Amino acid sequence: MTSFGFIGTGHLGSMLVRKFVQMEAVDSGDILASNRTPEKADRLAQVTNIRISTNRTVAELSDVIFICVRPLEVADVLKELEFLLTPEKLLISVAGDVSLKALRELCSSRVVRAFPSMTSERLKGVTLLAFGDNATAADRHLTSQLFRTIGEVAHVEETDFEVLADLTSCAPGYFAALLREFVLAAKCRGIEEELAERLVKETFLGTALLLEDESFQGLITSVATKGGITEAGVKVIREDAPAMFDRLFLATQARHDQVKKRTVLAER
Numbered sequence: 067m068t069s070f071g072f073i074g075t076g077h078l079g080s081m082l083v084r085k086f087v088q089m090e091a092v093d094s095g096d097i098l099a100s101n102r103t104p105e106k107a108d109r110l111a112q113v114t115n116i117r118i119s120t121n122r123t124v125a126e127l128s129d130v131i132f133i134c135v136r137p138l139e140v141a142d143v144l145k146e147l148e149f150l151l152t153p154e155k156l157l158i159s160v161a162g163d164v165s166l167k168a169l170r171e172l173c174s175s176r177v178v179r180a181f182p183s184m185t186s187e188r189l190k191g192v193t194l195l196a197f198g199d200n201a202t203a204a205d206r207h208l209t210s211q212l213f214r215t216i217g218e219v220a221h222v223e224e225t226d227f228e229v230l231a232d233l234t235s236c237a238p239g240y241f242a243a244l245l246r247e248f249v250l251a252a253k254c255r256g257i258e259e260e261l262a263e264r265l266v267k268e269t270f271l272g273t274a275l276l277l278e279d280e281s282f283q284g285l286i287t288s289v290a291t292k293g294g295i296t297e298a299g300v301k302v303i304r305e306d307a308p309a310m311f312d313r314l315f316l317a318t319q320a321r322h323d324q325v326k327k328r329t330v331l332a333e334r
Contacts, residue, residue, distance in 0.1 A: 067096065068096065068129045068130060068208075069096050069097075069098065069127060069128045069129050069130070070086075070092050070096055070097050070098070070128055070129070070130045070131075070132070071097070071098050071099065071100075071124035071125065071127070071128025071130070071131040071132065072097065072098075072099040072100070072124070072131075072132045072134055073099075073100050073101075073121050073124055073125070073131065073132065073133055073134060073135060073143060074100075074101060074102075074132075074133065074134030074135040075099050075100075075101040075106050075107045075110050075134070076101070076106070076134065076135075077184075078134050078160055078182065078184075079099070079101075079132065079134030079160075080106070080110050081182075081184070081186065081187055082132065082134065082160070082182065082186075082216075083097060083099060083110060083114055083116060084110070084113070084114055085186060085187070085189070085215070085216045086212065086215065086216070087114045087115075087116070089189070089215040089216060090215075091211070091212050091215040091216075092212070094114050094115040094116050095115070095116075095117075097114070097116040097117065098116065098117045098118075098119055098123065098124050098127055098128055099111070099116055099117070099118055099119075099124065100118065100119055100120055100121045100123070100124045101118075102135075104118070121143065121146065121147060122146070122147060122150065125147040125150040125151060125155075126150050128155070129154075129155060129156065130155070130156045130158065130208070131151070131155060131156070131157050131158070131175070132158050132159075132160065133157060133158070133159040133160065133161055134160050134161070135161060136161065137161045137162055137163045137164050137325055137328075137329050138325075138328055138329060139161075140159065140161045140164045140168075140169075140172075140329070141164075141168075141172060141329065144169070144172040144173050145172065147173070148172065148173055148174075151173035151174055151175040152174055152175065153174050153175065153176065153200070154175075155175040155176070156175060156176045156177075156178065156201075156205050156208070156209075157169065157173060157175040157176065157177045157178070158177075158178045158179075158180050158209060159177065159178070159179050159180070160179075160180050160181065160182060162181065162231070162322075162325070163322055163325040163326045163329055164179075164329055165179075165224065165326075166179055166196060166197075166198045166199075166224055168329070169198065170198060170200070176198060176200045176201050176202065176205055177197075177198035177200065177201065178195065178196070178197050178198065178201055178205060178209050179194075179195070179196045179197075179224060179227070180193055180194070180195055180209065180213065181193060181194035181195075181227060181230075181231050181234070181235050182213065182216070182217075182235065183217070183234050183235045183237070183238065184235075184238055185217065185238055186216040186217045189216055189217060190217055191217045191218070191234065191238075192217060192218045192219065192220050192234045193213040193216070193217060193218070193219050193220070193234075194219075194220055194222050194227060194230055194231065194234060194235075195209060195210065195213065195219055195220065195221050195222070196221075196222060196223065196224040196227060197209075197221075206221075220234075228318070228319060228322045229315065232314070232315060232318055236318065240314070241270075245266050245267075245270060248262075248266055249262040249263045249266055273285070286300060
């Protein structure tokens with residue numbers, strides 16, 4: 067019987083525990099969790115029936131250990147637990163910008179990086195997975211099967227994590243920001259904001275369903291008939307959006323670089 071530990075029960079750690087239990091990927095009796103703020107862990111235990119303990123006990127008693135703390139906290143947590151994180155254990159880190167190389171240097175466990183999306187709350191979206199060179203075929207299978215219960219998985223090169231995270235984990239925020247601006251532009255033209263947001267939300271949800279069976283270009287072609295109104299709007303987007311998204315990738319890369327620099331300092 068495999069036992070699972072979760073160190074960190076903030077938004078992401080709690081979501082993973084709840085969804086894994088809900089989808090019966092892991093039995094609640096096989097999960098042990100810890101959190102810096104005990105009240106958060108206790109609230110999670112009340113709704114999932116998992117057990118709560120300290121970081122050390124979680125690391126000692128678990129076969130698979132999820133590290134769900136902030137990137138700048140990873141080094142301190144792993145240094146505290148270094149003597150318990152043996153090669154017999156599998157460590158799955160969901161902390162962004164902490165590399166597989168850094169994880170290997172901080173502990174002896176087999177290591178995996180996972181980058182879920184908050185859309186997993188609705189059993190949709192993609193979790194990015196990258197495996198350390200000490201991860202076994204069984205580790206790959208177990209990790210993939212776990213995350214497939216809450217959405218799709220993509221095995222990717224770690225060097226591509228940052229760009230791909232913009233397309234997956236960060237994208238719900240970007241989509242919401244774009245749609246918010248769409249609503250505000252309509253508001254400037256006399257449309258009630260609440261009405262505009264409701265209409266855009268419903269249309270966006272319907273569009274997502276259409277895209278299950280259609281490519282982006284295919285849907286554009288279907289809606290934007292030649293010489294029509296939609297075609298005129300699509301032309302504006304094609305002219306203006308490339309520069310905006312180039313700036314977006316530059317901005318997010320700069321922030322990744324800042325966090326990585328700080329995590330390296332934290333490891334020393």
